[in-house]
Amino acid sequence: MSVFEIDSIVYERWCRAAVFHGPGLPWEMAPIDLHTERDEAVVSVEACTLCSSDVHTVTGRRAGPVPSVLGHEAIGKVVSLPESWTLVDVAGSPVSVGDRIVWGVAAHCGECLFCRDGIPQKCVRLVKYGHGVHRPDQLPKGGLAGFVGLVQGTPVVVLDEATDARIACLAACAGATVAAALRLAGDMRGRHIAVFGGGVLGCIACAMARDYGAASVACVEPDSGRRERAIAFGADMAIDPAEPGFEERLKSMNDGLGADACLEITGANAAFEAALKSLRTGGTLVLVGAVYPAGPVAISQEYIVRRMLTIRGLHNYAPVDLASAVNFLQNRSKFEPAIWADLFGPEFPLDEVAAAFAWAAENPGVRAVVRP
Numbered sequence: 001m002s003v004f005e006i007d008s009i010v011y012e013r014w015c016r017a018a019v020f021h022g023p024g025l026p027w028e029m030a031p032i033d034l035h036t037e038r039d040e041a042v043v044s045v046e047a048c049t050l051c052s053s054d055v056h057t058v059t060g061r062r063a064g065p066v067p068s069v070l071g072h073e074a075i076g077k078v079v080s081l082p083e084s085w086t087l088v089d090v091a092g093s094p095v096s097v098g099d100r101i102v103w104g105v106a107a108h109c110g111e112c113l114f115c116r117d118g119i120p121q122k123c124v125r126l127v128k129y130g131h132g133v134h135r136p137d138q139l140p141k142g143g144l145a146g147f148v149g150l151v152q153g154t155p156v157v158v159l160d161e162a163t164d165a166r167i168a169c170l171a172a173c174a175g176a177t178v179a180a181a182l183r184l185a186g187d188m189r190g191r192h193i194a195v196f197g198g199g200v201l202g203c204i205a206c207a208m209a210r211d212y213g214a215a216s217v218a219c220v221e222p223d224s225g226r227r228e229r230a231i232a233f234g235a236d237m238a239i240d241p242a243e244p245g246f247e248e249r250l251k252s253m254n255d256g257l258g259a260d261a262c263l264e265i266t267g268a269n270a271a272f273e274a275a276l277k278s279l280r281t282g283g284t285l286v287l288v289g290a291v292y293p294a295g296p297v298a299i300s301q302e303y304i305v306r307r308m309l310t311i312r313g314l315h316n317y318a319p320v321d322l323a324s325a326v327n328f329l330q331n332r333s334k335f336e337p338a339i340w341a342d343l344f345g346p347e348f349p350l351d352e353v354a355a356a357f358a359w360a361a362e363n364p365g366v367r368a369v370v371r372p
Contacts, residue, residue, distance in 0.1 A: 015146030023060035040149035048143030072130030074143025104155030155319035175325030180317035189213035197265035198226035210234035
């Protein structure tokens with residue numbers, strides 16, 4: 001394993017990983033020795049986009065284990081396969097050396113209660129990419145490194161070579177999370193959908209809901225630039241939540257009854273309360289964004305009972321959602337590449353990871369890109 005050569009590219013035995021030690025502390029550019037034999041698939045990282053949850057971790061808004069190698073929106077090329085097990089894609093087909101792949105955020109056992117219950121992202125033997133403690137004797141598990149080691153049970157999808165690396169990275173978190181949220185919300189065909197949040201996930205949600213046959217899509221977003229972008233991504237209307245009585249505008253999409261389903265992506269308490277009010281009787285609210293502490297919210301049990309509402313919480317996603325995201329992003333981005341480019345900011349080399357996070361913290365709603 002000291003040297004790999006694929007497509008005339010020679011991969012040396014050493015790589016570097018950007019190790020995070022805590023908010024406000026210097027990043028460590030740690031050397032990783034690839035020579036030691038490990039029972040993992042080795043992937044050379046092509047690109048990694050910085051998810052908002054990564055930014056929350058680095059800025060201290062969200063707690064995370066340290067030291068760690070962050071980055072869970074990444075893609076790369078397989079350079080080595082394990083001997084004792086077979087790396088397969090989500091459809092069960094073997095993956096080959098040289099394949100360009102995206103991998104899911106959570107590796108799972110496939111046997112525990114949660115895996116059997118359709119929520120493998122909560123597996124009791126979970127290995128979570130970009131979120132765990134990094135040890136010097138292991139291959140990085142986050143995308144902010146030259147190479148990543150994939151363990152058995154990792155969801156994998158093989159990518160088209162022509163797909164923009166930045167867009168492909170989104171499948172690993174933003175795209176798959178939206179696919180999972182829409183799956184929980186139910187059949188989109190002929191339904192009226194409200195999306196709270198016009199950031200990267202919100203734009204993908206508008207586009208995906210429309211692609212899945214929604215009768216109408218509304219986006220609730222305070223930033224005027226993001227509202228315009230949501231329209232470009234397929235929303236019929238984009239509403240400022242500061243507008244008096246904006247919930248009534250949302251309900252007007254469905255003859256004043258309210259949205260069939262709402263996706264709450266921001267994590268803000270005010271957005272949760274507004275989304276709940278915007279649902280029709282029998283509607284479904286899928287909560288996606290509250291992955292950081294935001295305080296309690298008062299809920300009227302009677303209101304939920306009498307209006308027969310369904311509230312679903314979603315954290316991460318299942319392998320089927322990763323496949324759905326790749327299929328959607330690869331196909332949809334071919335037709336309107338310019339609007340998809342608006343989801344990304346500048347690209348940074350790995351040794352400028354601190355600058356990449358500083359930029360991302362100051363520019364929410366788009367993704368900074370790191371090229372290891």
